[in-house]
Amino acid sequence: MRHLYLTRRESARIVLRSREVRLMTIVRAAFLPIVVLAALPLRAQQASPAPVSSPSNDSYNLSVPTALRDAPGSAAIGDLRKATNVDVIARDRGWTRVRIEGWVPDSVLTPADTTFRAGLSAADLRADPAAARGKMVVWNVEFLALQTADPLRHGLADEEPYILARGPNSENALLYLVVPPSLMGTARALQPLAKVTVTARVRDGRSEPVGIPILDIQTIRRIR
Numbered sequence: 001m002r003h004l005y006l007t008r009r010e011s012a013r014i015v016l017r018s019r020e021v022r023l024m025t026i027v028r029a030a031f032l033p034i035v036v037l038a039a040l041p042l043r044a045q046q047a048s049p050a051p052v053s054s055p056s057n058d059s060y061n062l063s064v065p066t067a068l069r070d071a072p073g074s075a076a077i078g079d080l081r082k083a084t085n086v087d088v089i090a091r092d093r094g095w096t097r098v099r100i101e102g103w104v105p106d107s108v109l110t111p112a113d114t115t116f117r118a119g120l121s122a123a124d125l126r127a128d129p130a131a132a133r134g135k136m137v138v139w140n141v142e143f144l145a146l147q148t149a150d151p152l153r154h155g156l157a158d159e160e161p162y163i164l165a166r167g168p169n170s171e172n173a174l175l176y177l178v179v180p181p182s183l184m185g186t187a188r189a190l191q192p193l194a195k196v197t198v199t200a201r202v203r204d205g206r207s208e209p210v211g212i213p214i215l216d217i218q219t220i221r222r223i224r
Contacts, residue, residue: 058088060098115201122173125213129205136201137215139168140223141175143194146187154208163187163217165196176214178203186220195223 062084067076072095080086086098116136125132144164149156156162156176161184163177177200179187190196200215207214 059085060088061085113201120202122168122171122175122213125202125205126211127205129213132202132205132213134202136199136218137168138197138199140195140197141165141167141177143190143196144192146179146190152209155204155214156207161187162214163190165198174212176207176212178214178216180217183217183220190222197221197223 062080062082065082066080066084068078068080069075070077072092080100084100086100088096089099090097113136115134116138120132120135120137142165144166147162147164149158149160149162151158153176156178161179163175163179165175165177166172167175177198197220198215198217199219200217202213202215204214206212
């Protein structure tokens, strides 16, 4: 039988190599969970659903008559004719949000503002001007004159155009109705004592020095 004799140095090398192998095995076993955990967020990110597309402002014509809805799959709130032009502002899972433009009579409009107060009178404005500020009203008034503000009219900017009116309805109160640039043509065409319907927002329920309410006109329509 052949015997294998090792020197002291060779024995030490074998022991050291054995320890290195065991150490590398331990390090690899400890490093593997870290690699797996590091990969998880990337996989989750790849599996996440695609976001709703951003507005594109593309313009399209409808190829067939189409129901208009306020949300995907909801009940119809109106009908659009074939060839109606729409602007695309968002897309989401087979549905497209669109914007359309058109004209409607003033008489069919009511304020969507939550501050709208149908029964608010001029007396109510003067009684509690702080609470009335910012409220929306729809009033029938009598046109008296188109004027330009002077420094004595507190609450109005210098040279700001306004309608001096009487009302609303059966009230015999004076009103300052501020006219925006977009409605100046309509205001200039009015004749004294003409009856008009205005949608307006309260600026000051009791202005100085004589307590006349000031309102900013949103729409104006002559009563025939």
